[in-house]
Amino acid sequence: MxxxxxxxxxxxxxxxxxxxxxxxxxxxxxxxxxxxxxxxxxxxxxxxxxxxxxxxxxxxxxxxxxxxxxxxxxxxxxxxxxxxxxxxxxxxxxxxxxxxxxxxxxxxxxxxxxxxxxxxxxxxxxxxxxxxxxxxxxxxxxxxxxxxxxxxxxxxxxxxxxxxxxxxxxCVMVEGRCALSSYATGHSPNSQGVCSPAHAVRWEETPAGRQSRLNGILIDRYAPGEAAGYPTLCKGRFRVNDAVFHALEEPxxxxxxxxxxxxxxxxxxxxxxxxxxxxxxxxxxxxxxxxxxxxxxxxxxxxxxxxxxxxxxxxxxxxxxxxxxxxxxxxxxxxxxxxxx
Amino acid sequence: MAVTHAKSTDARALKLAVGPILYLWDRSATLAFYAGLCDAPVDIVYLGEVVCSKRRVMQKEDWPAVARALELAGKQVVFSTLALTEAESELATMGRIIEQAPGLFEANDMAAVGYANGRAFVAGPHLNVYNAATLAFLAARGARRWVAPVELPLATLATLAASRPEGLEIEVFAYGRLPLAFSARCFTARAHNRPKDECGFICGDYPDGITLYSREDQPFLTLNGIQTQSAAVQAATHIDALRAAGVDILRLSPQSQGFDAVIAAYRAAIDTNAAIATLPEPVLPGGYCDGYLRGVAGIDHAG
Missing domain, CATH: 3.20.20.70 (Aldolase class I)
Incomplete structure (x- = not known):
């Protein structure tokens, strides 16, 4: 078949x-x-x-x-x-x-x-x-x-x-078992059918580069000329121990x-x-x-x-x-x- | 036997539960923790591994021995089971834990609900229960207690509690880093550039997980193997509001430092009928949070 x-x-x-x-x-x-x-x-x-x-x-x-x-x-x-x-x-x-x-x-x-x-x-x-x-x-x-x-x-x-x-x-997490979005924004796939919702996204141009925030939390920062993606929170760059990287998943x-x-x-x-x-x-x-x-x-x-x-x-x-x-x-x-x- | 708290005559007195250890602690630390709990003023203790099936530092006879000691000390013991179950070997282990559990077990996957087969169980926080029909389904399958999903607002919980199936107890995740997500990927191994299959149990080096910070140093999440948690510690301190919502049991999730003081703070609040529990200063970098209970972002903290 x-x-x-x-x-x-x-x-x-x-x-x-x-x-x-x-x-x-x-x-x-x-x-x-x-x-x-x-x-x-x-x-x-x-x-x-x-x-x-x-x-x-x-x-x-x-x-x-x-x-x-x-x-x-x-x-x-x-x-x-x-x-x-x-x-x-x-x-x-x-x-x-x-x-x-x-x-x-x-x-x-x-x-x-x-x-x-x-x-x-x-x-x-x-x-x-x-x-x-x-x-x-x-x-x-x-x-x-x-x-x-x-x-x-x-x-x-x-x-x-x-x-x-x-x-x-x-999705890097088990679907239906991820509350990352509601933790950051109050809205989740399970409850509202959204992840990292657009209303919580804020873009900023700063001397350090373009930044994306989700309900105020810095999700990523881009060097000049670097392609910037939608700030889905599991695909941001974060610091773990001494390294800054896509700690959960890359875009x-x-x-x-x-x-x-x-x-x-x-x-x-x-x-x-x-x-x-x-x-x-x-x-x-x-x-x-x-x-x-x-x-x-x-x-x-x-x-x-x-x-x-x-x-x-x-x-x-x-x-x-x-x-x-x-x-x-x-x-x-x-x-x-x-x-x- | 050293239950130090006064037995309340109020049938609605909140009970205190200690959740399963979500991290990989070594055997001696784990045994010492449970030996300590025998003398701690808590009512219920959850044992076993919920996060990663590879973690097996406890030996075969350890869990039954720990369970017996806690029961002799007057605690109700519940065996928790794995949340993310993929392999046949994991299902077999789950079946064996459920079969051998002397009393209640905690189901965190529908596979475990299937194993219940009429036996009484606790519907764990990783089953998605958001409405009365799903709660009724689980109660009909044998659920005697329900641990609400962490993102459920207290107001919603109160609605469900008001029409709860007869005899069903309700428990909330009151204290600890919130278990937010599961993945096939081990983020602790990834942070150490190790493949999951050669992780070397690196998560054992982090008894409270690895704090993940934003690039402006805000503690945001916690990596705990395949589980992602909040960096902030959930602190449900409004005892009066919890009781009014119909909550019966408060779950305190183990942390490696200062946990006795947390238990003592909740115990004191319950025994003195305080409206609000006064917690010690946070020992982990993320501070406290309580937004979920108020129906806003979980990371928020109103106190």
Whole structure:
């Protein structure tokens, strides 16, 4: 079975771009604090979602609705209403992180497919099987913490379909288990669907260079001429003992193309692209490149079925084109590659 | 047996718990710490490793012996389990700890909830519980106590406490460097330019983690292996507000220096029905923080 390509859409034009460039599925969120890309100007109202779902379905592309915050008692009614709306609009699956919401969805919309969000932090088969038994989840997105070998072992131990990240910004922490942003700013992925939110960012020009702050905390300082990136707090430069460096992670993107054959051979079902905050042009281009990579990889695997993992390396022009789109214009295999850890 | 605090007749008297040691202390320091706790005025002690499965300085018989000594001293003992579980060997260890735990165990991953299989457990701070439906799910699976996620505002906790499942106790992370994040990457090894697989247990050199500073020397975070903590120490001192919110237990997270004085400060506040606990001067460079409880940035400190 070929890998499925799951692409992000923060807006209707981005959804069209993903569909037109070969996504098997797109994932969207509704406006408001119910999903992990709760940025101004992003996400779908009900009418737009209906239009987008119709556009995708007419072209054989599925639409997943992400509702991957952990609602508090105050936001619970909005969250359950979002689930009802997704069901009403004919979404192909709900991407949820919160067990309480999974219970609600399983009880009220038993026919609606449930996917466990990466924010659900399930990194082992026992956790996945608990979610499957309790709520009937059919797919899970794995946090970016497992090596390729660990992914393969996990796939072999669970009946839940596995989706992994293939390209996009790199979370260095276990998704759903990171409160760094709320520690610094009061807003977190789990509670508000944001990380290092723009309203807390301040840029300063100083004699020492350009500086970025997050709620007053100095995240990085750039020498004249040095490229400055968005101050995601885990990608800043800090002092540890006597050294100033990217103590947690460099500004870089995840790119799993090098391990695509191994992921396919291990039984991974889908490759996910991060980036609902990205432009339609970006989404279209990344979708086109990933589509090509997945198809080339599948063709190579079909030619040498006995040797399921070797025999294919991503073409250099494809990697170069993806690097040009990547944060920091560079990429990493992240945790897929053990030495990164 | 040397429980020095007066048994309160108030059924709502807060209990004090000592959380699991989050750092790699050597065996003798660990044993000495727990020997000391036998005589300390605390009610509950959490044992075991939550952060890194490679840390194994305690020998096989050590934990049961420590548990027996604490129980003889009148403490309730809870075995905590790993938060980030990836390898099959880690799952097997988790299963064995849960099976052998004489009483409660603390689940910090859904795998541990799966292992509970009807047994009573503590839903640890690393399970994401933000609403009544998730709390009810865990209670139905056997949770008898819930340690709230560190970022949960006290007002939200109060709402959940008001409709809590019958018999469920609520615990908050009241004191210590806040456990904020987990990663596949070991940041302590990275800071020493060592691969994770050849870490040499360098985290053992930092009994309170490594403080990470901003480039203008603000203590910001703490590196503790694959865990990132706050540099500031959470100091939930408004005992009256905690009690009013429905909190039953205050968790004090171990630090290598001055911990006895912290326990004493909380004990005194509870026993004298003080509204606010008066803590000793901070011994770690980040000072105190309490923003999370007020629903603002965790690093904030109002006192």
């Amino acid at each position: 070929s890998l499925e390509l799951v692409c992000p859409a923060g807006t209707l034009p981005a959804l069209r771009a993903a569909v037109d460039h070969g996504a098997d599925a797109v994932y969207i969120g509704f406006r408001g604090a119910t999903n992990a890309r709760n940025f101004p100007g992003l996400n779908f109202g009900e009418a737009e979602a209906a239009t987008g779902i119709a556009y995708a379905h007419e072209r054989g592309t599925r639409v997943f609705v992400a509702l991957n915050i952990y609602p508090s008692p105050a936001t619970w009614p909005i969250a359950t209403e979002t689930i009802d709306r997704a069901a009403r609009l004919g979404a192909d699956a709900l991407i949820l992180a919160d067990p309480g919401l999974m219970r609600y969805a399983a009880d009220h919309h038993p026919a609606l497919r449930l996917h466990l969000s990466v924010q659900g932090s399930a990194t082992n088969w026992r956790a996945l099987e608990l979610y499957r038994r309790e709520f009937g989840i059919q797919r899970a997105v794995l946090p970016r913490v497992l090596s390729v070998t660990q992914v393969a072992r996990l796939v072999g131990r669970t009946a839940v379909e596995i989706e992994v990240f293939g390209f996009g910004s790199l 870089t993107s995840l790119n799993a193309l090098d391990v695509l054959p191994a992921l396919a051979a291990s039984g991974v079902r889908a490759i996910k692209v991060e980036g609902r905050q990205r432009s339609p042009a970006y989404v279209g281009e990344v979708t086109r490149l990933l589509r090509r990579a997945i198809d080339l990889c599948a063709a190579a695997r079909a030619e040498t079925p006995a040797d399921s993992t070797a025999g294919w390396t991503p073409p250099a022009d494809l990697l170069a084109a993806l690097d040009a789109l990547a944060e920091g214009r560079t990429h990493t295999l992240g945790a897929y590659h053990r030495p990164w850890q």
